[in-house]
Amino acid sequence: MSAMSSWDLMAGAAGQRPQLSGRPASNTRILVLGAGLSGLVAAYELGKLGYDCRVLEARDRVGGLEWAVQRGSTHTEVGGERQVCGFDEGQYVNVGPWRIPYSHEGVLGYCRELGVPLQVFINEAENSYFYFQGAAAGPLANRRVRMREVRADLTGHINELLLKAMDQHALDQLLTAEDQERLKTFLVREGYLDSSTHAYKAFENRGEGDPYDLVALLQGGFGNRLRSVPAVEGTAAAPMFQPIGGMDQISKGFQRTMGAERITLNAEVQSVHQDDRGVKVVYRDTRTGKTTEVPADYVIVSMPLTIVSGLDINLSDDLMQAVKDVTYSNSAKIGLAMKRRFWEEDDHIFGGHLYSDLPIGEFSYPSCDYFTRKGVLLGLYSNGPIGNLIDQPIAERIEYVLTYASKVHPQIRTEFESGYAVFWKKVPYSLGGYASGRNVARRQRLSQVDNRIVIGSAATTPRSAPDWQEGAVAAGWQALESIHARAMRG
Numbered sequence: 001m002s003a004m005s006s007w008d009l010m011a012g013a014a015g016q017r018p019q020l021s022g023r024p025a026s027n028t029r030i031l032v033l034g035a036g037l038s039g040l041v042a043a044y045e046l047g048k049l050g051y052d053c054r055v056l057e058a059r060d061r062v063g064g065l066e067w068a069v070q071r072g073s074t075h076t077e078v079g080g081e082r083q084v085c086g087f088d089e090g091q092y093v094n095v096g097p098w099r100i101p102y103s104h105e106g107v108l109g110y111c112r113e114l115g116v117p118l119q120v121f122i123n124e125a126e127n128s129y130f131y132f133q134g135a136a137a138g139p140l141a142n143r144r145v146r147m148r149e150v151r152a153d154l155t156g157h158i159n160e161l162l163l164k165a166m167d168q169h170a171l172d173q174l175l176t177a178e179d180q181e182r183l184k185t186f187l188v189r190e191g192y193l194d195s196s197t198h199a200y201k202a203f204e205n206r207g208e209g210d211p212y213d214l215v216a217l218l219q220g221g222f223g224n225r226l227r228s229v230p231a232v233e234g235t236a237a238a239p240m241f242q243p244i245g246g247m248d249q250i251s252k253g254f255q256r257t258m259g260a261e262r263i264t265l266n267a268e269v270q271s272v273h274q275d276d277r278g279v280k281v282v283y284r285d286t287r288t289g290k291t292t293e294v295p296a297d298y299v300i301v302s303m304p305l306t307i308v309s310g311l312d313i314n315l316s317d318d319l320m321q322a323v324k325d326v327t328y329s330n331s332a333k334i335g336l337a338m339k340r341r342f343w344e345e346d347d348h349i350f351g352g353h354l355y356s357d358l359p360i361g362e363f364s365y366p367s368c369d370y371f372t373r374k375g376v377l378l379g380l381y382s383n384g385p386i387g388n389l390i391d392q393p394i395a396e397r398i399e400y401v402l403t404y405a406s407k408v409h410p411q412i413r414t415e416f417e418s419g420y421a422v423f424w425k426k427v428p429y430s431l432g433g434y435a436s437g438r439n440v441a442r443r444q445r446l447s448q449v450d451n452r453i454v455i456g457s458a459a460t461t462p463r464s465a466p467d468w469q470e471g472a473v474a475a476g477w478q479a480l481e482s483i484h485a486r487a488m489r490g
């Protein structure tokens with residue numbers, strides 16, 4: 001794991017919050033463009049240092065990708081189709097970031113500091129299903145197999161095999177006789193084996209029915225999802241956390257603490273021009289159409305690079321080329337509001353995911369409001385294209401998910417109330433999910449100060465990865481450090 005971290009293949013933590021020394025000259029004005037997590041982190045810390053710091057944000061809300069879609073949420077896709085969320089009051093789905101690993105101390109530290117209440121995000125639920133299709137999945141194809149059955153049966157069978165080997169003295173040279181006895185006791189207990197015959201049989205907590213055959217389980221591919229200890233990040237990590245009420249509670253926490261007057265919403269930045277004396281930023285009020293020019297000494301650009309690449313901004317040619325070279329993921333999520341929490345009532349699944357090869361990416365159950373009446377399922381989560389789904393009308397995208405999900409949960413048809421689809425490539429002011437690839441040299445180039453401007457969005461993160469908010473925090477820290485150093489030089 002440490003080798004992978006050093007090769008930048010693992011998304012670790014953001015490191016230490018920068019301790020900056022030196023105070024800016026009075027009235028040094030910094031504009032931060034974009035009120036996503038990276039921009040908010042930079043602006044919040046610069047404000048503490050004494051800068052006259054203001055944020056311009058195009059949307060009518062803070063948070064950017066941090067978006068808990070709920071009743072009344074709305075957006076119009078590039079291409080023209082508009083949605084208005086009709087979920088019941090109090091129901092929501094995180095269509096951007098939704099979970100925070102326990103190791104992401106940068107994000108969690110801000111939650112603590114800003115008073116953002118967290119709850120546990122359940123990544124693995126014993127009763128959740130595996131569902132793999134097609135002949136390659138062997139005898140267990142096209143049927144629901146519970147996580148606890150898979151775990152119990154795989155461990156039981158393997159422990160039985162190991163005990164057989166020991167009974168035939170295959171491990172005599174590796175372990176002393178006493179240690180062999182200790183290992184046998186452990187294997188029997190761990191695998192729920194018969195203590196005298198060492199055979200694996202079904203047991204109460206595994207659930208009804210006979211164990212599945214070991215070979216069938218291996219062919220099914222279920223084992224690929226199981227690790228001795230969950231990875232720090234990913235679909236099985238534990239524990240993870242989520243803000244109560246939606247991920248955007250973090251950005252709202254920044255907004256509350258910084259003071260609403262520091263952040264101008266509905267301010268779509270149109271141009272950024274710098275010279276040796278300062279920077280002029282022009283923004284358009286999206287409600288009135290009025291344009292305003294704001295002067296600043298320095299600017300942090302915390303907008304997605306998909307937007308910067310089309311902006312009227314006088315960056316050096318090679319920096320602009322580096323911006324244009326970055327591609328963004330084709331991330332999408334679909335929330336499905338249900339009249340009844342059938343997965344809890346009928347299937348006894350509380351949080352966690354469906355593990356399947358259905359072409360809907362991740363399908364997940366909410367880690368909140370258990371035992372209440374209604375809930376919102378995450379019906380689809382993908383970071384790559386799914387055929388030409390993105391080109392279909394919204395109603396057809398939702399229908400597509402219902403069709404596949406009903407293979408595992410037939411009740412989904414009758415319990416479905418309404419859906420909301422967010423395909424980030426088609427969302428204005430995003431035009432993509434997160435910066436793809438982990439090209440360290442490119443990220444270093446992107447984060448160099450260009451006279452009076454520095455880019456500071458998750459795409460430029462020096463640590464962690466753009467597909468984690470921890471990366472946005474690290475990028476915000478890096479941008480504020482370099483702009484502070486630049487301001488100190490004058």
Ligand SMILES: Cc1cc2nc3c(=O)[nH]c(=O)nc-3n(C[C@H](O)[C@H](O)[C@H](O)COP(=O)(O)OP(=O)(O)OC[C@H]3O[C@@H](n4cnc5c(N)ncnc54)[C@H](O)[C@@H]3O)c2cc1C
Nearest residue numbers: 034036037038058064065097098099269433458467468469
């Ligand atoms: C589908 C998905 C799932 C994810 N899941 C997780 C997860 O579970 N956990 C996790 O930690 N991370 C997750 N991430 C990653 C996380 O969302 C990002 O790392 C982080 O939110 C990026 O923050 P940012 O500030 O760099 O960018 P953004 O959030 O994109 O912020 C950019 C801001 O710039 C604004 N802007 C754009 N154009 C203009 C303009 N012209 N004028 C003014 N403002 C403008 C935007 O409106 C936006 O507010 C996920 C990302 C995606 C896409």
